[in-house]
Each structure stands twice: as C-alpha cells, then as structure tokens.
Amino acid sequence: xxxxxxxRSLTPGELQVMRSQGCRAGEDQWDRxxxxxxxxxxxxxxxxxxxxxxxxxxxxxxxxxxxxxGMENAHVVDCTVGNxxxxxxxxxxxxxxxxxxxxxxxxVGLIEAGPDARFGNGVEVEALNEGGGREVVLFNELxxxxxxLMCLYRHRPVFIEKLMALVSTAASQAHGVPGTIGPNxxxxxxxxxxxxxxxxxxxxxxxxxxGNGTILSNDDAPTTVGVDVQAHDFIIAEGTSVxxxxxxxxxxxxxxxxxxxxxxxxxxxxxANCEAFHGEAVSVFAGPYTVTHHKSTxxxxxxxxxxxxxxxxxxxxxxxxxGPVHEGKLLRGTKTGSFSYLMWPCRVGAFSVVLxxxxxxxxxxxxxxxxxxxxxxxxxxxxPGIMLAxxxxxxxxxxxxxxxxxxxxTKRDRITFDVxxxxxxxxxxxxxxxxxxxxSTTDRCRTAVVMEGxxxxxxxxxxxxxxxxxxxxxxxxxxxxxxxxxAMARGAASPRDAVVPSPRAVFDESWMDVxxxxxxxxxxxxxxxxxxxxxxxxxAACRAALDEIHACYLDDQWLWVKSTYESLFDVDLAGSHDxxxxxxxxxxxxxxxxxxxxxxxxxxxxxxxQARIGFGSNGSESSACADFExxxxxxxxxxxVREIQRQIAxxxxxxxxxxSVVTR
Amino acid sequence: MSDIAERVRKVVxxxxxxxxxxxxxxxxxxxxxxxxxxxxxxxxxxxxxEFDIDMDEQAxxxxxxxxxxxxxxxxxxxx
Numbered sequence: 001x002x003x004x005x006x007x008r009s010l011t012p013g014e015l016q017v018m019r020s021q022g023c024r025a026g027e028d029q030w031d032r033x034x035x036x037x038x039x040x041x042x043x044x045x046x047x048x049x050x051x052x053x054x055x056x057x058x059x060x061x062x063x064x065x066x067x068x069x070g071m072e073n074a075h076v077v078d079c080t081v082g083n084x085x086x087x088x089x090x091x092x093x094x095x096x097x098x099x100x101x102x103x104x105x106x107x108v109g110l111i112e113a114g115p116d117a118r119f120g121n122g123v124e125v126e127a128l129n130e131g132g133g134r135e136v137v138l139f140n141e142l143x144x145x146x147x148x149l150m151c152l153y154r155h156r157p158v159f160i161e162k163l164m165a166l167v168s169t170a171a172s173q174a175h176g177v178p179g180t181i182g183p184n185x186x187x188x189x190x191x192x193x194x195x196x197x198x199x200x201x202x203x204x205x206x207x208x209x210x211g212n213g214t215i216l217s218n219d220d221a222p223t224t225v226g227v228d229v230q231a232h233d234f235i236i237a238e239g240t241s242v243x244x245x246x247x248x249x250x251x252x253x254x255x256x257x258x259x260x261x262x263x264x265x266x267x268x269x270x271x272a273n274c275e276a277f278h279g280e281a282v283s284v285f286a287g288p289y290t291v292t293h294h295k296s297t298x299x300x301x302x303x304x305x306x307x308x309x310x311x312x313x314x315x316x317x318x319x320x321x322x323g324p325v326h327e328g329k330l331l332r333g334t335k336t337g338s339f340s341y342l343m344w345p346c347r348v349g350a351f352s353v354v355l356x357x358x359x360x361x362x363x364x365x366x367x368x369x370x371x372x373x374x375x376x377x378x379x380x381x382x383x384p385g386i387m388l389a390x391x392x393x394x395x396x397x398x399x400x401x402x403x404x405x406x407x408x409x410t411k412r413d414r415i416t417f418d419v420x421x422x423x424x425x426x427x428x429x430x431x432x433x434x435x436x437x438x439x440s441t442t443d444r445c446r447t448a449v450v451m452e453g454x455x456x457x458x459x460x461x462x463x464x465x466x467x468x469x470x471x472x473x474x475x476x477x478x479x480x481x482x483x484x485x486x487a488m489a490r491g492a493a494s495p496r497d498a499v500v501p502s503p504r505a506v507f508d509e510s511w512m513d514v515x516x517x518x519x520x521x522x523x524x525x526x527x528x529x530x531x532x533x534x535x536x537x538x539x540a541a542c543r544a545a546l547d548e549i550h551a552c553y554l555d556d557q558w559l560w561v562k563s564t565y566e567s568l569f570d571v572d573l574a575g576s577h578d579x580x581x582x583x584x585x586x587x588x589x590x591x592x593x594x595x596x597x598x599x600x601x602x603x604x605x606x607x608x609x610q611a612r613i614g615f616g617s618n619g620s621e622s623s624a625c626a627d628f629e630x631x632x633x634x635x636x637x638x639x640x641v642r643e644i645q646r647q648i649a650x651x652x653x654x655x656x657x658x659x660s661v662v663t664r
Numbered sequence: 665m666s667d668i669a670e671r672v673r674k675v676v677x678x679x680x681x682x683x684x685x686x687x688x689x690x691x692x693x694x695x696x697x698x699x700x701x702x703x704x705x706x707x708x709x710x711x712x713x714e715f716d717i718d719m720d721e722q723a724x725x726x727x728x729x730x731x732x733x734x735x736x737x738x739x740x741x742x743x
Binding site for chain 1: 694695701702705706708709710712713721722725726
C-alpha cells in the first residue's frame, strides 16, 4: 500500500476524465478522493465514490487472462485501494475496506465492514457439549492445543479464567479496524461479504454469503472459498479450501483442511488436515486428521482426532431429559464403520474400530487397538488389541505424516504422528494389567466379563493381554535400539552412555493427548500452572511454551521408554552389559518380525477367495480370478505387501548391524 | 484323536454359534461357518483354553478348516 503522506488530490484534468467516464461523487466528496503517484484516471469508469477513498497506482495492463487494474461499475465507500487493484461490477457497494495491492474484486454484490466488525474473532463456539459450558473463543491464531485446553480444562477454573483473558485480548485486536482484502487476493462472483477479512492470495469465488469471519491465507498456503459457500461467524485458516455449497456457522477451520460437497457444520472446530464432505457436524471438536467423506453422517458432540467416520456414522447426544447435554470421546486413531451409531456418553480407546449400533454407555479407553462392536441389543463387546497387527493400523501410521497439507513456516497445531507412543503404550500397559487380573480372577463358568459397560469374552482376556504384551515389548525394544543406534552414531562410546536421558526430559507415567500433541501429564500441569500464575503475557507466549514442550517430545519419550522398560523388566540399562543390549535387539527382531508377519497375514485376506466374490463377468472361478488379478493385482505384487516384506528383511540387517556396533 | 476331534467340533460350534451337526471336517471356518476376523481370534483363544496349549497365532490363523484344526491341535496336545 502507498504510505499515507504520499497521496494527493485529484488534478482538474483527472477529475474531468473521470466525470466524462461516468464517475460520480457528491460535490463535497471529490475532495475526499486522494490518489497515489501512478494513478490513471482513464481506468475509472462509472464509479460512484462516497466518503474517504484512496486509490493507488495503475501499472498493470490486461492480458488474455487478467483484466487491467482500475475501477468500473462500482460504488466505493470509505476504502483504501492499493496499487494495481481491479474493482469491477459491484452491484451494491464495497465499503470500509482496505483492498491491498494486486487484488481483484469483480462481479460481486455487497462487500462491507461495519464499525463494530470483529471478523470472527471473539465468537464463542459451543464445542463438544451442545448444551454449552465448554465454549471455545475464536481468534486468528487459535491452535488445536489452546482450543483443547479451553474446551476440556474446565476443572481448573483459574486456568480457564486466565487463558480466556489472554484469548480475549488476542481476539480484540481484530476489533475496530476496516475490513481487508489481502495482496493478490481474488474476490469474484460473490453475492455478499459482510465483516470478512480476506488474506493474502486467497481466492473467494462464487461464494453465496460470508459474514463475520476471517479467511487467513498466504503465498505458501493460499486459501480457497468456493461456489455457493455460506459461512457466518467463522475463521478459516491458511491453505484450506471450503467449497461446493458447504455451510459453516460458528466454526473454526484449521490449516490444510478440505470442506465441501454440501457439508454443513455448526459450532464446530476442525484442526489441521481435516476433510469433511457431504455430511453434518454439530458441536464437534475435530482434532487433526478428522475425516468424514459420506452422506448421512452426523458427527455431533464428539471429540476425535486421526479419525475416520464411515458412511452413515451417527452420534446422539440427546436423551430427551435435560437436553442435548451428552458428549463423547473417540481417542486418537479411531474409526467408525458404516452405519455405526454411538449414543453418548461413551469413550472409545485409541486406534479402535467401532462397528454396529451402540445404545449403551461404555468406556473402553483402557483397551486401545480394539474391535468395539455392538451386539443385537446394542451392548458393547470388545476384542482387546485385535487391531494392533492390521494393515489399517500400519497404513495409518505411515500415511498421516505424508498427508500433511500445511505449507509455509507457520504450522499452528502441534501434531505427534506416532501410532505407538508413551500415550498409546501407556494405555496398553494399563489394559494388559486389567486383562491379566480379570483372566486370573474370573471363574471358567463365566463366558464374559463386563468392564465399564463393555463386555469382553472370558477366553479373550488372556489373548488381549498377550497382544498388548507383545506390542509393549516391541515398542520398548525398538525405541531402545533406535535410541542407542542414534546416540552411538553421534559419538556415544557405549550403549550405557547412549541411554543417559537428556537433562531437559520430564518423566510422567501418564501422558496426555492435547489436541494431537502428546506430552507427559506433568508438562501439561506445569503449563497450566504457569498460565494460572500469570507467567504468560499473551497468547504468543503460551504458544512458545507449547512449542517448547513439543520440541522436548523425543527427550521425554526416551525417558519414559527407559524408565518403563527398567521398571517392567527390573533392570538398569545404564549398568547393563553389551550382551544385554544384543538380547534386546534379538527380542525386537522376534517380536517385530511376528508382528509384521501378522500384518502380512491380514493383507493376504484382501486377496483371498472371499475378497474375490463379485469379480468376474460370468461367475466362473477362472473369470473371477482373472478379473480380480486385473483389477486388484496379486498379493505378492502389492506395494504394501512388498513394503512389509522389505521391512522384515531390513529389520534382520538392522539387528545384525546393531549387535556389531554395540559389541565393537 | 477322536476325543480331540470331538472337542474341536464342540468348541467351533459354541464359538461360532452353529449347530454341531453342521461342523464337519470339511467345514471351512470363513466360507462355510461364517467366521469373521474377531471370531477367528476367539476360536484360537478357545482352543488354547480347551486344550491348555499355546498356539502360534500366525500358523493358527492359517488353518482354514475344522479338519485342519484337528490336525494342527493334535500334536500340540500330545506334547
């Protein structure tokens, strides 16, 4: 934009040209138009000016794609228009906006910012509980972690009070300023845009109605708002697209999200890389990588992340008593199968798969990686740990980091991608203990036990504990091998030196998943305490503290692994002989090879006779076989299968190498 | 062997909720008796308990029919 002091009044010649081209202003209004050096009066046609208007230079000529900068057929009120801006065909008016250099506004209805506009900042979203009590206040820099704490930490009222004060201050910065259309942004064929800020390089094309919102955008991560979108009381973050008739009311849409195909959302928060099409969300806290693609899917009053909603998934938060006050939590990595139904309140353990119509209350958080099915009466039955060695779990762990669509330097949500971590393995340790205890104390005449509303068949108690035991061992030994390997490559003289934890590491047996960021509970408690004591002067300081915690993840993880391993196996790693580390590597080889072979077995099911049902044009086995192989390929050639086979081979080499290094 | 076969068929019938008369050596767990993946795991667990044995899961899940299960379990019980 042109510095304020460099604007000048129109010359008599410019005024004459503009008048001759149909431009109009009240007699006392012409003096209020000020222009920058390079202003070209020839490019002003049929423009009505009201109030104070400043106009920048015009150097850009039109080409086959872009029309030249200038103004035509518009009513411009109290606006500052930057260099090389094009404003054309504004049916009603554009008022109280800063329209930055290189931007284009054409074929629009009304664009206006009122004196009290807040641009979505300060909107209170009734996330998770539709009945209220967990309101999350929107502001431009909102991240999944801050939102999670605002929403979930209501049991610490002083913390909430202090955090809300910081957030309110941040939100108030958007108040009392004109609307902005950022540099090189495009607003085209949009009927109505009231109290909406548009960021750098954003494309708003064909939107129906936008009100009280901010569309953050930058050169690295331009944001798109597309055809027939209606959005009110919202903030949309960088690199996101909201398109194809999507409807948002009181929503935050984080970075790298995709929302479209008539999806409607109300009072909901979507964080990094969510995808939502066709269905509906109400009062949802959609942590990173929440995905819902299908029609007839209603996500209501739920908290989830790394979540995939099958078609027809339906939550219910209203039991016709005190209103829609119930809420539910799907811990990270959960999937709900087609037409699964969950009547809140419920809590589902991490990386579980939910199937069927659940009409009873249950809590399976102690049993991650489980199949959570409903029986005919709607009761929950659990097969603990069965999802551990599956294609789905392995693929999820590999795909999420590669599908991070966030671009540029600013990635607001801190995301810990690990499938196996102190958080999930911690739950497995607790689950294993519960299952072992139940197995040893349940009479053989009983067919099942019920825990927190979930039924587990008695014969599966030992089996579930075995699954968890194997996964715990695999995780701990792999972390030890990895840590020692890496430390020795960096110069540690022996495995004993390599296992010494970082002085900055913090230990807590219990870990938290704070909106996708994993951390020891103690770190979170310390952070909350610091907020309560007023240690942070603004939300930027809070953000820096959360960034610091995130930066410590690997150190904290290692301390947890070391302490947990030593406690479970009653050893002191720092005092162990080289041979002991070789034994750990051998255990890793055995457990992980078994694990990967089970994953291969699971993958083979995708190619067995059952998978071939429906293939083939004439129903014969030979045509089914040929058709299947033409479409799906052969198991041995499948890229996932080959990758797992490569991993098994690499594991053997890795363990051999590790043993040679530690015994050198 | 006949005792083991009888007990295998009984476990299969109870676990998969099918009539024992329909559980014959040729019956395939998935195609004929309708076992899904969780029931397959349940079967392995039920066999382990019934015969007080420890089955290698990968090998056990490779067993496709009742007859094969009898052949698989018999030597483990003899051990």
